[in-house]
Amino acid sequence: MGKEESPQAARRTTRSSCAAASNGEVGRSTFTPLHNPTVSDLAFGGEPLSSEDLRSGFPVRRPQILELVHLLGPPNSPMLPLFVYGGASTGKTTVILQVFRHLNRPFVYASCRTCYSPRILFESILNQLLLHRKNEASGYSSAKRCEKPSDFVNFLREDVGKVVDSLKDRSGKRKSNKSRRWPKGDILYLIIDNLELVREWDKSSSLLPFLFNLYDILKLPNFALIFVSSSSPDTYYSSMGYIEPIPVFFPEYTEEDLRQLLIRNQANQKLYGCFLDIVLRPFSRVTRRLDELSTVFSSLFQKYCEPLSDTSSFPNDEMKRRLFSHFRPYISPALNEIFWGPSQCLSGIESGKVTRQRGSIRKHEDNEDFTEIGFHMSTAAKYLLISAFLASRNPATLDASLFDSTGGSDNRKRKRKASEKSMEQKETVEQESLMKGPGTFPLERLLAIFQCITSVIDVTIDEEEHGDGFPTDGGNSSWLMSNVLSQLSSLCDANFIAKGGSCPLEGSTRYRCTISEDFALKVARSIKFALPNYLCRR
Ligand SMILES: Nc1ncnc2c1ncn2[C@@H]1O[C@H](COP(=O)(O)OP(=O)(O)OP(=O)(O)O)[C@@H](O)[C@H]1O
Structure with a gap:
């Protein structure tokens, strides 16, 4: 298959990986060729997620979870567009999708990382709305060919209306596949992730204002929009006449947050705590990305444990010294790798490369976060x-x-x-x-x-x-x-x-x-x- 993911595949990957991230569950049922899709496929699916599980799954994201739940409101509450932003790997995508899983709301999700051109983005959204699968049977083609923003608006008007009608159709609910929950409410949410990457696209100067204006252009009461970006609203073009979306900020993790997040799924938390006492400070000075730290720590921790015959016990002081001297030679090379590595390359930068993105860099006195610059590069x-x-x-x-x-x-x-x-x-x-x-x-x-x-x-x-x-x-x-x-x-x-x-x-x-x-x-x-x-x- 080409680089473009089919919406169902994208949905399955994103949603199941997110479910896995939360409490290690694999939440989403997979689509089989025999599966007859209905609007119930527009909800996250899998086991329901209680608010308690949601909060404990993301211990340091409680304020953002509460804010999102509050802004989404009860089912059928109209909502102005949201702009969820924060540095890379701060949990934006995972948290949003898990909030949707918890609320059981219908949504369409498209990431500008996998949908890397306007056409792929538009068609991916429309395919999901039409419950269309790009597979052998459909000749791997989209339900509709859509290149121009004006066509996208017309198709959206048509297709969102159909989806909303189906959501309202109670008989559909009765007939629906019992293994899937019927989504709550008649509002359809469109989540556009990794919006910062659009600035790299050819027609970004017209496409971004178009996307920010979409809510106003459509004027559909049952349609809501959520933008997700690793750079702040300030780094986008402004004064384009659109209503600014409501910002929801995901701050960078502190060292203490990282400790909590890294330690929580460890079998022997005391032992892992000793390991973190050594490595967390120096490494978090180079990167605070949870994904990067988890990767580097997982191999370093194996090295740390090598001298131990029983990894379920807690080492005494002498053993801790032995463990340290055994594992010390591995620290600097690992630090080196992370220091020189293409950190943050997920922001649309080719591996190891730095790109200057278009977009204004407005002064923002209080915001010390690198997201204000709108691009990322290695330390x-x-x-x-x-x-x-x-x-x-x-x-x-x-x-x-x-x-x-x-x-x-x-x-x-x-x-x-x-x-x-x-x-x-x-x-x-x-x-x-x-x-x-x-x-x-x-x-x-x-x-x-x-x-x-x-x-x-x-x-x-x-x-x-x-x-x-x-x-x-x-x-x-x-x-x-x-x-x-x-x-x-x-x-x-x-x-x-x-x-x-x-x-x-x-x-x-x-x-x-x-x-x-x-x-x-x-x-x-x-x-x-x-x-x-x-x-x-x-
Ligand atoms: N608070 C958290 N609790 C549990 N897992 C987290 C948390 N924050 C981040 N993660 C994990 O870190 C990884 C990256 O998270 P995610 O993709 O949601 O970040 P993001 O902010 O959307 O990143 P990007 O801007 O690069 O798309 C995922 O595996 C996710 O599960």
Whole structure:
């Protein structure tokens, strides 16, 4: 089958995987060729989910669950469009689908990840509405061909009406397959997930306003819309005349949230707790994505347990030390992998690549979340971008005074009272550099700054006995260089860094960072890096 999923397949995958995520249940019955679909297939299906199970399935998402349930209201309550947003892997999709499972409401779900063009998106939605399956019998074709937004609106009007009529038809309910529950209420919800990816599409500048306007265009009382996005409303085009959807924010998990989430399905929670005491802090400084942490921790935990003959017992202090020294060599490589890896690539970025997305970046004072920027990149790429910004912004002559011998910003040194003459000189240098705009720099300088700023990140494993530095090259500078070059080329592709021609004397390529200070500060905030301490100012 092609890359496009059939709606039923998409529904089955999404819904059963979500059910599995909640309490480890596999909730959804599968569609067999003999299954005769009815509107009851528009509900989540599977076993009903009580509010208690919903809350205990998502321990740190209680406020968002309550907010969603409140906004959806009792069956048949009309609802203005919702805009559910938060960083990648913060549980938006899973929580929404489980809320629908709990409420047993009829919905159509389409992700802009699997539906990667307007046509596929429109047709996937229509196929689901028409209970049409793309399979051998249908020649793997859609129920209707739909490319243009205007056709989509007409088809939606027609098809939503039919679905609503069927939902209201009580005789259909009586005849329906007894293994499936009849959905509650006559309102049909359309959930469009991973909306941020639409910005990558060719006609995004007209498609996004169209989608935001859809509710107003349709004016159907029994139709509701939910957008799900990993970037905030601020990163979308604004002032397009549509009513802004009601925002529901999923904040990034704190270290304590992550501990709760990671520990809850472990057979020996005490043992896993000891393991988390070592790894959670350093790893959560590099990523707070639950999926990334779960993956890396599952193999690390196996290593941690290797010396244990009985993994159901709780290790004493001596055993804990043995476990630590056995597993210590595996920590840095794993940290390295996650630091350099294509983290957050789920936001529409090709593996390992960074893309600059179109869309305004409005100032948002309180929101410290990276979602305000509207794209994602690996932690290493963020540090590299900041290094490039510093190299372009600060005069090279001041590098030594901004970074101490161990690489960090030496505040003590900087606080020393400078003589009036040196202050004047510094001011002149800074003024000149501001007048010239972002300066160019050679690769060596970029690498030096990058090593300086990453060497000061505190990701020590055990502060007293087991100091362990941040993932660096472990003495292998060619390995480090090749990683830097690959990240640098992605940043150049995304136009965050431009090649600034070659130096006539050295003949080597020089680079220039093109991002604004505002933007650099946002990137720095997302990795909790104190950029202002490294910027030379008047
Ligand atoms: N609070 C939570 N409780 C249980 N599982 C969670 C929670 N948050 C995230 N997960 C798990 O993390 C994974 C990613 O979650 P999900 O896809 O719902 O995130 P998302 O915010 O929609 O991500 P994206 O923006 O990338 O689509 C899933 O396996 C999900 O079950």
